[in-house]
Amino acid sequence: MVSRQLRASGGIWIHFQGTHIHIDPGPGALVRAVSSRPPLNPPDLHAILVSHRHLDHANDLNIMVEAMTQGGTKKRGSVFLPREALQGEPILFSYLREFLNEIVFLETGGQYRVGNISFTTPLRHEHTTETYGFSFSFPQGTVSLVVDTLFTEKLFEAYAKSDCLIIHTMRLKPAEHLELLHLSVEDARILIENIRPRLAILTHFGMTMLQAKPWEIAEKLTEKTGIPVIAARDRMTLNLDSF
Ligand SMILES: [Zn+2]
Incomplete structure (x- = not known):
């Protein structure tokens, strides 16, 4: 990709x-x-x-x-x-x-501030190198970025307060070998259903995801979870007031 x-x-x-x-x-x-x-x-x-x-x-x-x-x-x-x-x-x-x-x-658990933006790194992700996701606090809500990771239930608590959940959904199907340590569509569904954000965004697609048309996958996830799910596009803008 x-x-x-x-x-x-x-x-x-x-x-x-x-x-x-x-x-x-x-x-x-x-x-x-x-x-x-x-x-x-x-x-x-x-x-x-x-x-x-x-x-x-x-x-x-x-x-x-x-x-x-x-x-x-x-x-x-x-x-x-x-x-x-x-x-x-x-x-x-x-x-x-x-x-x-x-x-x-x-x-893990770090709290940081840059100008008017505060963010935390709630969890060290399980990936092949030291990796952290981010949660940004805005008056409009919390936006979390769940980057590359092996799926683990620790993610539920780490990102529990997310109003908008951005998920690095690289794989259409779970990997046969776990060593790649990336999330699949099924992992994304479980995350969305447990965290229940107001909006979920899928991004960081691998080849199998792109071939499967991420916008159609997002539509199906919206139906399954009852939570709006969208697939990221190049140059996409998300207005914080929109969710
Ligand atoms: Zn990586």
Whole structure:
């Protein structure tokens, strides 16, 4: 999916009361941002959040830091990421770290604030590297991003308060081998039925999902769960006042 760019892989951009955060700058993050209409302006960013070090979530981290700090001429912003992302082969070049105000390591139960946006990382996910999902608190409700993980019932409590649940639904069917550690449509259904958000959004599709038409899968999940489920599209915008 990513290498053929069948779906964009640049991540998610949050804008709330003047605070801008970019989550998981995968391949194409910079190009997709500046070519958006209207453009998303990297020097406006206050923070970049990385859920885990895999390429589809972090490939453009370095260039986004470069862009956020205007080529290092403006010391600015924070990067939040798991400690493991800077171990072994660090995903953030050391010379770019000087351009940042701070680097913050994510942890289970961590509570963070960037400008007017508060978020938590309720749980370390079960994935092949240190990985965290995010819950953002807004006056309109809590928006959670359940990123790559093996399905576990711990997710129910971790994301219980979510009004909007964004689920990385990579697989149409559960994997025969668990080592890939990604959620399937059935896992998404169980999550939605237990957490009962006001809105669920499926994203991060693998090839089997795309072939199965994610918007039709979302429709079926809406019927089954009684909760509105939509499939993410490239350049989709979610207005916080809409749910
Ligand atoms: Zn991953």
